[in-house]
Amino acid sequence: MESLIPALQFHADRQAARPEVALAIDRAGVTRLRRSLRATIAGRVRELLATLTMTTDLPADRAGVHMSRFSEQLGSLLDATLDDASRAHRPLVTRLGAVAEAIRQVQAARAAEVTFETFYPFSGRSPVTGQEGEEFAHLQIRLWADAHGLRALIGVEVEGMTACPCAQLMVREQAERDLGGAGFTPEAIEQVLAIMPIASHNQRGRARLSIGLPLAVADTVVIEEMIAITEEAMSSPTYELLKRPDEYAVVERAHRRPRFVEDVVRALIAGVLSRSPALPDTAYLIARQINDESIHKHDAVAELAGTVAEFRQELRCGRAHDDRTLPRTSLAAWVATDRNEAS
Numbered sequence: 545m546e547s548l549i550p551a552l553q554f555h556a557d558r559q560a561a562r563p564e565v566a567l568a569i570d571r572a573g574v575t576r577l578r579r580s581l582r583a584t585i586a587g588r589v590r591e592l593l594a595t596l597t598m599t600t601d602l603p604a605d606r607a608g609v610h611m612s613r614f615s616e617q618l619g620s621l622l623d624a625t626l627d628d629a630s631r632a633h634r635p636l637v638t639r640l641g642a643v644a645e646a647i648r649q650v651q652a653a654r655a656a657e658v659t660f661e662t663f664y665p666f667s668g669r670s671p672v673t674g675q676e677g678e679e680f681a682h683l684q685i686r687l688w689a690d691a692h693g694l695r696a697l698i699g700v701e702v703e704g705m706t707a708c709p710c711a712q713l714m715v716r717e718q719a720e721r722d723l724g725g726a727g728f729t730p731e732a733i734e735q736v737l738a739i740m741p742i743a744s745h746n747q748r749g750r751a752r753l754s755i756g757l758p759l760a761v762a763d764t765v766v767i768e769e770m771i772a773i774t775e776e777a778m779s780s781p782t783y784e785l786l787k788r789p790d791e792y793a794v795v796e797r798a799h800r801r802p803r804f805v806e807d808v809v810r811a812l813i814a815g816v817l818s819r820s821p822a823l824p825d826t827a828y829l830i831a832r833q834i835n836d837e838s839i840h841k842h843d844a845v846a847e848l849a850g851t852v853a854e855f856r857q858e859l860r861c862g863r864a865h866d867d868r869t870l871p872r873t874s875l876a877a878w879v880a881t882d883r884n885e886a887s
Contacts, residue, residue: 566604571657573599573647574614583636585664585767594662598643600653609651635763636660637685637696644689655690664700666771670783670790671797677785681771682752687759688879695879696762697828699754700770704778705746705794706835709802712744741799747835747844749778749805753812756828756878773819777811777833779803805846808833813848813855825853828878849875 575597583590598614640660648656664683669676682701687694716737723733751774755765775781780798783790803811812831816823828851835844850872 562605562607568604569602571599572602572609573597574611575599577614583639584634585636590665592662592664594660596661597659598647598656600647600651600656602653609653614647637687637698637759637762637765640685640687641689641694641696641759641762644687644694648689655688657689658687660685660687664767664771666768668781668783670786671793672789673787675783675785675787675790677783679784681767681774683767684754694759695756696759697754697756697830697875698762698765698767698770699752699830700767700774701750701752702771702774702781704749704751704775704781705798706749706779706805706808707744707746707798707802709744709804709807711839712742712799712802715743741796744799744802745839746779746798747837748782749808749833749835751775751777751808751812752830752832753777753816754828754830755816755823756830756875757824758826761824769819773812773815777803777808777815805833805835805844809846809848814859817852817855817859823852825851825856826881827852828873828875829855830875851878 577596577598578593579596580591580593583592600609602609640658644656644658647653647658661682661684663680666679666681667676668679684699684701686697686699688696719737719742720733723736724730728736753770753774755770757765779801780794782794786794809831812833813829816829828849830847830849832847833845837843854872
């Protein structure tokens with residue numbers, strides 16, 4: 545086979561030719577590219593299996609990007625940047641930023657984007673018996689590179705549970721009527737209902753929290769802190785391993801903290817602002833909650849997105865958000881902002 549290589553040289557470059565339809569492409573590249581790597585996160589070296597998407601923009605006068613340059617020509621750089629044990633101590637987001645900038649330059653593109661996804665292991669303990677189990681969050685890191693610099697959006701998604709507030713109120717109202725019909729006084733009814741958790745229907749929820757920062761400071765984000773905020777925002781965390789006392793504690797906690805999907809996304813934003821007061825005003829936040837409904841065929845979803853400055857101002861003003869008077873920045877607009885201004 546090696547003897548054939550010199551003879552199998554081709555000069556055709558269809559990618560550089562003009563396309564039949566002269567339209568610029570927003571993103572073109574490769575997706576579902578898998579890599580195993582060693583990465584230091586929160587001071588620990590972890591073995592991760594990651595999936596990456598790498599894309600660039602494409603002008604209207606070029607037929608295509610060079611796909612082989614993503615997986616082959618850039619392969620050695622990607623592997624050296626991500627997998628080389630001697631570089632494992634380098635912050636993961638910084639290393640991914642180097643990949644994004646290299647792709648932009650090799651493809652001669654205006655902008656490049658890299659998305660890195662993996663399951664992030666963390667330790668969880670059941671609430672009563674303290675059973676230790678390995679839990680997993682979905683970790684996604686997105687990088688944007690252009691002539692102004694690099695931006696990173698770090699997101700975690702964690703499973704938990706919620707209890708429906710509306711159904712719980714209906715159960716409470718009927719319980720009050722039933723207890724009153726059985727001869728209980730209003731005072732006794734209040735005492736009973738204060739002691740007993742009120743039933744409701746439950747959902748398995750998926751809370752996603754993302755924080756966007758310029759690359760220079762993106763490695764200051766603590767993933768474990770983000771996981772803690774997402775778990776606290778729902779009615780209760782869920783656990784891989786529970787004994788009977790733990791099961792009771794999870795159910796009781798969830799029904800004493802009923803929450804809509806809307807409550808969860810608001811709690812996510814409030815949790816970031818209260819636990820990270822030093823977060824710059826220019827940082828970008830996305831909160832998203834999806835509930836797998838238990839009594840409906842559909843699911844419920846809610847989302848909030850904007851800059852830290854916008855959320856701080858909105859909460860400080862003490863009034864509802866109104867798109868006409870207080871519009872929030874979109875993710876696309878935040879990514880396009882000059883990196884020097886945003887840092």
